[in-house]
Amino acid sequence: xxxxxxxxxxxxxxxEILRDVTFHVLPGSFHFLTGPSGxxxxxxxxxxxxxxxxxxxxxxVFGENVAELSTSGRSALRRRIGIxxxxxxLLDHLTTWENVALPLRVMGKKEAxxxxxVTDLLRxxxxxxxxxxxxxxxxxxxxxxxxxxxxxxxxxxxxxxxEPTGNVDPAxxxxxxxxxxxxxRLGTSVIIATHDYGLMxxxxxxxxxxxxxxxxxxxxx
Amino acid sequence: xxxxxxxxxxxxxxxxxxxxxxxLAALLxxxxxxxxxxxxxxxSIAGNALTVVIAIMxxxxxxxxxxxxxxxxxxxxxxxxxxxxxxxELDPVNSADIEKKMTLVALFLAKQKGIINVKPLTAEDSAxxxxxxxxxxxxxxxxxxPRLIAVEIDRSNPPDIQLxxxxxxxxxxxxxxxxxxRWQAEIRTLTRSxxxxxLAVLSLVAAATIxxxxxxxxxxxxxxxxxxxxLHFVGANERFISREFERHFLGLxxxxxxxxxxxxxLAFLLLPTMMDMLGxxxxxxxxxxxxxGSGELDLxxxxxxxxxxxxxxxxxxxxxxxxxxxxxxxxx
Ligand SMILES: Nc1ncnc2c1ncn2[C@@H]1O[C@H](COP(=O)(O)OP(=O)(O)OP(=O)(O)O)[C@@H](O)[C@H]1O
Ligand SMILES: [Mg+2]
Numbered sequence: 001x002x003x004x005x006x007x008x009x010x011x012x013x014x015x016e017i018l019r020d021v022t023f024h025v026l027p028g029s030f031h032f033l034t035g036p037s038g039x040x041x042x043x044x045x046x047x048x049x050x051x052x053x054x055x056x057x058x059x060x061v062f063g064e065n066v067a068e069l070s071t072s073g074r075s076a077l078r079r080r081i082g083i084x085x086x087x088x089x090l091l092d093h094l095t096t097w098e099n100v101a102l103p104l105r106v107m108g109k110k111e112a113x114x115x116x117x118v119t120d121l122l123r124x125x126x127x128x129x130x131x132x133x134x135x136x137x138x139x140x141x142x143x144x145x146x147x148x149x150x151x152x153x154x155x156x157x158x159x160x161x162x163e164p165t166g167n168v169d170p171a172x173x174x175x176x177x178x179x180x181x182x183x184x185r186l187g188t189s190v191i192i193a194t195h196d197y198g199l200m201x202x203x204x205x206x207x208x209x210x211x212x213x214x215x216x217x218x219x220x221x
Numbered sequence: 222x223x224x225x226x227x228x229x230x231x232x233x234x235x236x237x238x239x240x241x242x243x244x245l246a247a248l249l250x251x252x253x254x255x256x257x258x259x260x261x262x263x264x265s266i267a268g269n270a271l272t273v274v275i276a277i278m279x280x281x282x283x284x285x286x287x288x289x290x291x292x293x294x295x296x297x298x299x300x301x302x303x304x305x306x307x308x309x310e311l312d313p314v315n316s317a318d319i320e321k322k323m324t325l326v327a328l329f330l331a332k333q334k335g336i337i338n339v340k341p342l343t344a345e346d347s348a349x350x351x352x353x354x355x356x357x358x359x360x361x362x363x364x365x366x367p368r369l370i371a372v373e374i375d376r377s378n379p380p381d382i383q384l385x386x387x388x389x390x391x392x393x394x395x396x397x398x399x400x401x402x403r404w405q406a407e408i409r410t411l412t413r414s415x416x417x418x419x420l421a422v423l424s425l426v427a428a429a430t431i432x433x434x435x436x437x438x439x440x441x442x443x444x445x446x447x448x449x450x451x452l453h454f455v456g457a458n459e460r461f462i463s464r465e466f467e468r469h470f471l472g473l474x475x476x477x478x479x480x481x482x483x484x485x486x487l488a489f490l491l492l493p494t495m496m497d498m499l500g501x502x503x504x505x506x507x508x509x510x511x512x513x514g515s516g517e518l519d520l521x522x523x524x525x526x527x528x529x530x531x532x533x534x535x536x537x538x539x540x541x542x543x544x545x546x547x548x549x550x551x552x553x
Contacts (some may be wrong), residue, residue, distance in 0.1 A: 072458050079456030089451050093262045103455040
């Protein structure tokens, strides 16, 4: 469902952050994306999410050549992808509940049909008593969980998560990982960027390792 | 057409809550309540200054439209009046016995086909007609004033004016017939130029409104850039994003349009009184009344003001929509 062919990327005229990156991701798979800080994990996810264009090479998402997509085509693909940003990107003037419900609203669903679902999911990620709070007063870990809830609420076909456990304690981290695994069991492909080895050890999943601009696939043992 | 389905799917019920102050809106039945908070906060849209500008635009549009309508109405009535009448003029200089000639001409006219009523005016009547232009009646007595016969014609079965004209000149001397045609044409020209001026004013007002809304849309988008970005990330398309913005501009257009139209309606209500107060001499009052009627706008005229509100609101909405979509094309 995702294919990178010799993708290279540089920001402006800077050095090449990614070089000859070639890999593919099958539907229903689960990958960790790892590598040292500054290796280009976020950059790779942005390419996948079509918020960045590659300097070289081809990217296919859901079988579509990203370079040939129209704006509306790109919006349509993004509705099938859930993403958790390293810096969360919650809207400050909306409550936690409204932030999480945003993708469903964008899809044009009726509020009555998803009111319960959003509340249930928020309870599940441990934000049951933060439903009407605004992001301003949430802790880093709480924001992170709200961002994750927003990414998974619409049952995306592909989930991209950038350091989703960077701000939470191991117990909650494991809980969130279970959420991802559960989603994966239901058919979502998952790519989690992390350098948290503790987290990666919890799960026997293949790792995409970025180092010095190159990507290597390390199969699960 | 997408515009039609947009109009159908628009959350019109939530517009009402946007119009009312928050405390009143809370009293409305649940159907009218907006459930989720607005994605683009209304506080981030240029507020009062913009409302004032749009209200003034709508006020000007109403005034212009109302004035053109008034001129048109009274001109129509006027043209109607004079179209059902012709005037026969007797030259007083060459006639020894003018009274006898008057009777003869009147009798002759009454016999013609298509003529309903013949009314010879006395010398005093004629003098009175000139009074507003020449002043005192007594001074006119000495002057040879043309004598007039007012002839009312049957408009459903009009007489052959040309035939009567030749018959008159064959049978009498110093008798002229005026069918007011030149006059009608002049009134028509007058109303047409009034309408053109009105149209020019309206287009200027519309252009200014569009320009103001475009720049307000741009600044609204600039100050909500992070919101637009997040909306992009969750897969919102241009239509969704523009709807979030245009919703505010529609509400603003309705509000401002109503204020402007109400102010204009008030001005029209007060116009007759103001005309009385300002109208100096008899001549000016008579002339202005001829031109714009009694100064009262009828029901249809007020409906035009309602139309202005609708047009202003639509203009605000559509302009902001196109503005948003255009800016979005440059993003990403
Ligand atoms: N917008 C940008 N413009 C220029 N350079 C950038 C930009 N974004 C990232 N970079 C550079 O690209 C490199 C890779 O950044 P990236 O954010 O992808 O790393 P990362 O693997 O996600 O790191 P971390 O683990 O710390 O999140 C870094 O050297 C960074 O300085
Ligand atoms: Mg990163």
